[in-house]
Amino acid sequence: MTGASETRAILAVSGVDKTFTMHLQGGQRLPVLRELAFEVHEGECVALGGASGAGKSSILKMVYGNYAVDRGSIVLQARGSVIDIAAAGPRQVLAARRDAVGYVSQFLRCVPRVAALQIVAEPLLQRGVRAAEARDRAAELLARLAIPERLWALPPATFSGGEQQRVNIARGFVTELPLLLLDEPTASLDVRNREVVIELIREKLARGTAILGIFHDAEVRDAVARRVVSVEMFAAPAGAAA
């Protein structure tokens, strides 16, 4: 973690364990992570590395408050406040999502009937940005991500996978939050759009955003990430269950 000591940790994870208990399989316990610990500083991008199934997506979901943790802390520096997501109640998690942490999931969860432009503008509207400005900023991102203007007024349910993912990226990048979580942001994109996403990530980093991501594409990872946290170092020992 050298080289990052001059800057502030936006995210500090320490001592986190995660186990899934599968009640439908006779209460089988599936330990995934043990003593997970790492930091992400402002203006740096950290990649999560490791084989599929190692728990990379679970880590993003825990940091976003979407998954519970067994123990440990996930401390986020929001603007002027500090919150431990691992211990936070629902309203605090929602406040952290508003003020501190954004998340680009692998797939766009389509809200029926809502137009693409509106989906991208919504995070700004929820934070009190005026409608006209929110629409302008959403339009700018959709244009950069090569979503044809004739699609902006349509709900993305009928878009192609790549188009949906670009709408998803636009929605995640439209706000300026201290921490951004990216789960395979370039998975279904062509080369040109991949370059745009790399550019967008670099712009965020230059503005001080801390980024934690999963990038299977080594080229993208090397282009943006300062270091890789190997999730396998924190694998729960097999048989630690029971």
Added chain:
Amino acid sequence: MNDAQPLLEVRSAGHRYGNRYGCRDVDLDLWPGEVLAVVGESGSGKTTLLGTLSQRLSLTEGSVRYRLADGTVADLAELSEAAVRRLWRTEWGFVHQNPADGLRMHVSAGGNVGEPLMATGWRHYGRVRAAAADWLQRVEIPVDRIDDPPVTFSGGMRQRLQIARNLVVSPRLVFMDEPTSGLDVSVQARLLDLIRSLAAELSLAVIIVTHDLAVARLISHRTLVMKDGRVIESGLTDRVLDDPQAAYTQLLVSSILQG
């Protein structure tokens, strides 16, 4: 959702039918602007809980405290009947599963929306009609249907009219009992989107009972899972649905049909 104090504080609430509990030991807080889903199978006690919180069923045990518009906090069990009726006219709404239970089916749409205003003292006919027309528009009912009674409307239109009739008086807390379950899927989506955007826009607190987890996911911030009259799991909606802890919640989530 920024208010420092909850609108509704429920502690150890229960309702007993004879010697059997319909719901029991329920604790919850609800803040302005917050949508709370109560999910569970039929017979889980979710509708009894809604009835108990909304004073339609007696509170057999525990307490329900409500922060009135003037800032004072009232213990609902101690309010007079007149005070409760006043709450229903000015601060609370109830959206029934069957629109016929919440509408006057043979009175014009405009009358259905205007009536609650007149009950709170509006007297000027032109203003009542203008407000009704405005609300028809907000719930996406063509204004030229203002003189038609809901008995001539489709199911989706009736449900949107019921929502307009409830929201026209700017309530602070709205109870909803399976508001979309009688509707076609495409009509459901439209109604949910409407509820979602109106709740955010008006900073409404909503308690919505549903057996449909997709409905909970789409519009609620928090979810309570009920079984056998008790809350067995609660929390942030996406966490309850994506990382359910209780065996019963895992069963419910795993039973969702994948589209």
